[in-house]
Amino acid sequence: MRYLVTGGAGFVGSHVVLALLDAGHDVVVLDNLSIGYREAVPAGVPFHKVDLLDYAATSAVLAQGTWDGVLHFAALSVVGDSMREPFHYLRQNYLTALNLVQSCVEHGVRKLVFSSTAALFGGPERPDPISETASVLPGSPYGESKFMIERVLHWADEIHGLRSACLRYFNAAGADHQGRAGEDHRPETHLIPLTIDAALGRRPALRLFGTDYPTRDGSCVRDYIHVTDIADAHVRVLDRIGDRSVTYNIGNGQGYSNLEVIQSVERVSGRKVPWEAAPRREGDPPHLVADSTLLRSETGWAPRFADIDSIVETALRWRESHPHGYGV
Numbered sequence: 446m447r448y449l450v451t452g453g454a455g456f457v458g459s460h461v462v463l464a465l466l467d468a469g470h471d472v473v474v475l476d477n478l479s480i481g482y483r484e485a486v487p488a489g490v491p492f493h494k495v496d497l498l499d500y501a502a503t504s505a506v507l508a509q510g511t512w513d514g515v516l517h518f519a520a521l522s523v524v525g526d527s528m529r530e531p532f533h534y535l536r537q538n539y540l541t542a543l544n545l546v547q548s549c550v551e552h553g554v555r556k557l558v559f560s561s562t563a564a565l566f567g568g569p570e571r572p573d574p575i576s577e578t579a580s581v582l583p584g585s586p587y588g589e590s591k592f593m594i595e596r597v598l599h600w601a602d603e604i605h606g607l608r609s610a611c612l613r614y615f616n617a618a619g620a621d622h623q624g625r626a627g628e629d630h631r632p633e634t635h636l637i638p639l640t641i642d643a644a645l646g647r648r649p650a651l652r653l654f655g656t657d658y659p660t661r662d663g664s665c666v667r668d669y670i671h672v673t674d675i676a677d678a679h680v681r682v683l684d685r686i687g688d689r690s691v692t693y694n695i696g697n698g699q700g701y702s703n704l705e706v707i708q709s710v711e712r713v714s715g716r717k718v719p720w721e722a723a724p725r726r727e728g729d730p731p732h733l734v735a736d737s738t739l740l741r742s743e744t745g746w747a748p749r750f751a752d753i754d755s756i757v758e759t760a761l762r763w764r765e766s767h768p769h770g771y772g773v
């Protein structure tokens with residue numbers, strides 16, 4: 446099969462590219478490198494430096510040959526930035542996806558997999574764990590932009606028969622266990638790499654936002670899902686999308702508190718993590734855990750890196766072997 450991967454130079458996209466190659470597929474990457482790295486795309490994979498805001502350039506890539514599917518990762522995805530620059534986020538994520546989806550329809554693409562997010566579930570009445578039937582009420586312009594794209598895909602299916610899978614990931618983490626790719630966001634906002642960097646003495650003490658939540662140890666609980674398990678879900682879901690579009694939540698199903706992440710990094714690295722308590726961040730829910738029963742039952746998927754230490758271990762190995770990330 447031949448797949449186009451947008452955002453394939455980014456964290457999740459680069460791991461999905463590896464999984465597709467491992468499964469024997471042909472892959473082409475489109476990325477504007479605004480966030481991702483050319484070095485994250487394996488040698489020999491055709492690469493187009495294109496901004497999805499440019500419809501003509503996007504369409505020109507899709508015009509090159511036939512595609513068995515498109516996987517769309519490219520986006521801006523820092524929730525806090527979207528609260529500061531809501532219109533930029535809404536415009537950027539919506540218009541880039543709209544261009545891509547319209548171009549897919551124009552060129553006869555039949556399948557699209559879209560990176561949606563747990564940030565869709567921002568309302569106060571969140572069930573626990575969160576299944577696909579939970580009410581969507583985004584708590585940020587970032588989450589809202591992703592929901593707008595899910596609606597675009599709904600109409601692309603209704604009117605043009607473009608089948609899609611909306612995969613709502615919880616917290617992607619870890620790194621390729623063969624060391625071929627890892628996480629390098631600048632600035633980094635994700636807890637596991639920040640905690641590892643604090644343990645390695647590469648940054649000052651970790652700030653722990655909120656220690657008085659109604660959770661087992663007072664810190665927030667999140668669902669960390671290994672990026673390779675997310676990648677495996679994409680490969681399985683591509684086989685699954687046939688006569689209908691699907692939506693799946695992707696999470697580990699186990700919640701780990703911020704303090705448990707710190708303890709895991711200390712266990713796995715053998716080093717102390719310097720940290721200090723900071724006030725709660727506005728809008729941070731105490732507990733967010735996925736119910737991925739539907740994905741499991743319909744595709745046979747199950748996380749291979751289910752416990753937090755195995756996730757932290759791969760992330761730690763990559764950060765130790767790439768002290769300056771990609772490209773240095």
Ligand SMILES: NC(=O)c1ccc[n+]([C@@H]2O[C@H](COP(=O)([O-])OP(=O)(O)OC[C@H]3O[C@@H](n4cnc5c(N)ncnc54)[C@H](O)[C@@H]3O)[C@@H](O)[C@H]2O)c1
Pocket residue numbers: 451452453454455456457458475476477478479480481482495496497498517518519520521522541560561562563613614615616617618630
């Ligand atoms: N990382 C997570 O925990 C997480 C959780 C839920 C959902 N998601 C979603 O998964 C996707 C991938 O996340 P990630 O962490 O790999 O992000 P990332 O920032 O590492 O990768 C995004 C990639 O898209 C590219 N890109 C951005 N705007 C573009 C544009 N206009 N044209 C072409 N390329 C563009 C960037 O250069 C980058 O390589 C995103 O859509 C994100 O919203 C991520």
